Amino acid sequence: MSDPQLQTLIKRANGVLAQLEAWLPPAPPAMDWSAHAYRWQRRGARGWLEAIHRIAPIQLADLQHVDRQKAVLERNTLAFLQGKPANNVLMTGARGTGKSSLVRALLAAHAQRGMRLIEIDKSDLGDLGQIIDLISGRPERYIIFCDDLSFEEGEASYKALKSALDGSVAAPGENVLIYATSNRRHLMPEYMHENLQAQHQPDGEIHPGETVEEKISLSERFGLWLSFYPFGQQDYLDIVAHWLGVHGCPPEHAEAARAEALQWALERGSRSGRVARQFARDWAARHV
Known part of the structure; x- marks a missing residue:
């Protein structure tokens, strides 16, 4: 093969590689551990923690008429920050009553104590193990936060959450808790026919009551439940x-x-x- 032909082949190969690189997801940025809050991002097979330096300002005093919920959640969070036993938390109830705002207000109040917040979308819950491995050994205390958590029939990501909460052989880590908010107390839709245990279902389910138990078991793996009610x-x-x-x-x-x-x-x-x-x-x- 002559030199001109070889140069032509190399040029074509470089062009093909350039086109392939354009389709690949961008490389994750270098990890910035100086931020107080993070958002889990995923592009294709790559996932990383995106640092958030501008956090929506809100203070605990701004949240009115949720004093009991505020006190319980802050007590649990302070115990966690002090290395004491603490629970994963599920906050349920009426929309707009301050569930997610309360988590952000706790970060504003206690970031200097080492509290850090990681936001994760429901669709990325399968990456919980990867996130926990990434922050394992860090001196900070991390709250993994999923807002508006609920699952529809057939979604499998709730199984990853169940394992992360309480059910995996691997320990979740002493510097990690999971806080979630939802408008559904049991996180998944329930149907009247599922409670008719004596009646056989068209899909052939012999023990439909066990389906209900599986759905409820996810909520029960949160050690602390807080309910929020509509305001008068x-x-x-x-x-x-x-x-x-x-x-x-x-x-x-x-x-x-x-x-x-x-x-x-x-x-x-x-x-x-x-x-x-x-x-x-x-x-x-x-x-x-």
Whole structure:
């Protein structure tokens, strides 16, 4: 083969390699252990912890009318940070009542004590073992947090979560806890026919009651359950008044905004803390 032919082949091979590299997922960035929060990212077969340096600001004092839940969760978290026994936590209940905000507020309050937060999507729960291996041996204390956790029929990722919580031969690590929020107490849909244990099902299931037990067992592997409830009208108005103050409104604005705040909640069909905060932003933008 002559030199010109060889050079042509090399040029073509380099072109093919360049096209292949364009289709490959990017190499994960170098690990940054200086951040207080991380997000688990996955591209193809590669997964890594993406450092988050700008965290949405919220304080424990900003969360109103969830005092019992706040106290229990902070007690559990402080025990974990001090190396004492602590539980994985499942927070369930009404939307917009501060479940995920409470976790972020704990990070703001206790990051200097070594608390770190790792956000993971439900679809990536199969990577829990990889994440735990990655942070094993680190001096910080990590909360792996999954927001809006629920599973539909046929999803298999819940099995990975079950093993990580309590069921794997490998120990999860003393510097790791799992916190999750959900609108479903048992995380998976349940059907009336599943409770009719004496009736044979069309799919041939002989012991349908055991299906119910399997679904409930996932929730039971969280050692601590916290329930959040819808706010009453006065609670909602108290939260509105708090956020109006945060946004610089004088105290008299709380009374002036009362009727409009109730109308705002009525239009959205919810008196949640999230709706109260959204109204306070709108009011402050128009009156401050």
